[in-house]
Amino acid sequence: MTEPLIIGAMVRTLGAYPSGWRHPGAHRDPAGDAAVLRRIAELGEEAGLDYLFFGDWLATGPDLEFRDPYLLARIDPLSAVLFLAGVTSRIGLIATVNTTYADPYATARALASLDVLTGGRAGVNLVTGVEPRAAGNHGRDAHADNENRYDRAEEFVTALDRLWDSWSADAWIADADRGVLIDPDGLREAGVEGAHVRVTGPLNVARPPQGRLPIVHAGTSPRSRALAATEADLALIAAPSLADAVATRTGLRLLAAEAGRSPEAVRVIAPVLPVVGETDAEAQAIVARLLSLVPLAEEHQRSRPAFPVNRSVTALADALGVAADDPLRSAAFDAPVTAAEAERLGEEGAALIERLARIAGLEISGSARGTSLTWRHLVAAHAVPGAFVVGSAASVADHFETWRDAGAADGFNVLSAFQPAQFEAFTRLAAPELRRRGLLGREGSTLRERLSVTPRVGSSRLVSSGVDA
Ligand SMILES: Cc1cc2nc3c(=O)[nH]c(=O)nc-3n(C[C@H](O)[C@H](O)[C@H](O)COP(=O)(O)O)c2cc1C
Structure with a gap:
């Protein structure tokens, strides 16, 4: 039997479709985000989804109101996953970090903390960002170009891996009788001396249960593909059509093989926006309404x-x-x-x-x-782009199955047009059908186990002196 797909929720409390917030009953007041986040987490966990995923955007402006209203004001991703860490017990938690502006030590530390606090359920989505206004918010004159952003991103991954490797698995001894807390030989420096990233280490958080956390990468350029193929466990792709997704996935697997990895080492995840109803007609009526509200x-x-x-x-x-x-x-x-x-x-x-x-x-x-x-x-x-899959549970499951069988994706990031009703509909109606068909229901207590991705052996492009990855 083939293994279930990797299925996570891409959480946007204001809804993923530009007019979703206008739909009757939709959540639209950020002051109530805590309750909606809790509800989404509860539903996702009950349905057996593999993770909750939080994107990020490092600026805002009035133009976003009509383009992507969910970007206007939202909880920052690391805060969201830390909040949900305390109210969930099984589901993975993936936060987006922008490598162009984030500090690698602070990032490694926050994520290692999340991993310790959740018993190994943390993951990170690394992006380099395309929003020029982010520069002004971080004391820069201009947003770096694609080459520079990806040069830094590569060094950033190396730094994360080195920092997460700071403590060897048996370095924490805690022998109260002998009075020995640690083995100093098990504590390693990171020693990253790159053109963009310099960090000494070691990390002042205990070894994360997963060691090197699962890394997701989302992007579209050739440099993005190269980064995903060499470093990422999950590649989040833009997938305007099944044919596009097949071509992108084939290309990524080829690049992974060229980089000396198994083609299966990089799992390709496509975004999908299922509009779910009890019947196809009910789901179609929801889409008609969303379109009429744009x-x-x-x-x-x-x-x-x-x-x-x-x-x-x-x-x-x-x-x-x-x-x-x-x-x-x-x-x-x-x-x-x-x-x-x-x-x-x-x-x-x-x-x-x-x-x-x-x-x-x-x-x-x-x-x-x-x-x-x-x-x-x-x-x-x-x-308005909408990767709509519209219909009853059977129609949605047919879509997932067709894409899997065509080799278009190893999994999906599920968007909801408005919250929480459409995520509720997905988990109540579509998830049981996906499970019945063996498309949903992966096992594993850590996120890495659930995704069945092998630990990354580490960057080949080392940028430092002294330490073996
Ligand atoms: C499915 C998907 C999700 C993405 N999510 C984010 C995000 O949350 N934040 C962000 O800054 N960029 C996000 N990106 C944008 C990429 O990081 C990237 O900057 C953009 O696609 C331009 O491509 P490039 O980075 O390859 O130049 C996403 C891209 C894709 C394909």
């Missing part, structure tokens, strides 16, 4: 110049190549799209309508069944 630029551009330019009727009209005087450009957002108007939209328009019919059950006006498609639905579907 604000459009034309409604806000006078008051909010920072509105994302792609969220507009004009952008849709341009993308579909309709003429300057086409009535689409002056259409009322919430007017239904008629069959005659749909005809003008060409091949791309037809593909968009077909996609909407599939995910939201929306039909062009005048057809016998279904709810009418509006221009707002079309603009939202075109502009």
Whole structure:
């Protein structure tokens, strides 16, 4: 029998879809994040998910309100996992750390502490970041370029591994009778002397139960791929389609083999946004509602110049190549799209309508069944990325199974359009079906055991003197 997939929750308390927070009943007040985080943790643990995952973004600004509202204000990831450490007992806890700005010693220390406190359930997602405003928040003139960021990230991983190796497994003796607390020979310096990272060590936290903690890496550039293939246990990829995911996973496994690792050493995780209902129709109605709640630029551009330019009727009209005087450009957002108007939209328009019919059950006006498609639905579907998988438990499980069988992913990071109702629906409806099909339900008391990733042997690109990794 094939092993279950790796399945974790990518936690965004404000919901992962831009209009999710507007959905009736959705959590939308950050002051209540503690209760929602607890609820998500409880649900994830009960459902047998492998981990809770927290992304990060080191700046904010009013432009994010309409682009990615969940980035506006949220609990920082290390605080979130430490908070949840005390209210969970089995599930893994993965926090994102930005290697461009974080301090390696402080990072190794916080994560080793989390690992000790949770009995080995800690993991870290290392990113190098793309948000230029992060520079100003950290006393830098500019955000470093891709090459420099990844040069530092590589040294950062070496530093983490060295620091987590500070204490050999038997260095803590604690023999009260003899009065011997430690074996000084078991305490090692890190001795990292890189171009970007310098750290002496040893680490002033006991050896983490997992030793070297599982490392996740999320990125898209060639340098990101190289880092994932050589250093990461899990590679979190952008996966716009099954074919893209297959190609990315194949490439990563090849790179891992070239770096002397087993291709299986790097597990590829794709993000997915399941919109789950008791029936396919119920789930489609949720998506239709989410699409209808996406604000459009034309409604806000006078008051909010920072509105994302792609969220507009004009952008849709341009993308579909309709003429300057086409009535689409002056259409009322919430007017239904008629069959005659749909005809003008060409091949791309037809593909968009077909996609909407599939995910939201929306039909062009005048057809016998279904709810009418509006221009707002079309603009939202075109502009707002949504790795939607829509339907009942069986439809969601079919998607997971299809991707697994095609070699597109070893697991999924599950996003929820709004919280906590959609995560509840996923855990109540989809998780039991995934379990029944053997797609969910990994074993292991530490995160490393659950992920069945072998301990990393360590960086080949050592940047220091004196110490063997
Ligand atoms: C699925 C996925 C999740 C990501 N999550 C984060 C995140 O939480 N914080 C962050 O700063 N960057 C995140 N990134 C961005 C990457 O770290 C990266 O900066 C971006 O994809 C640009 O690619 P590059 O780093 O390869 O240049 C994520 C990327 C992917 C593919």
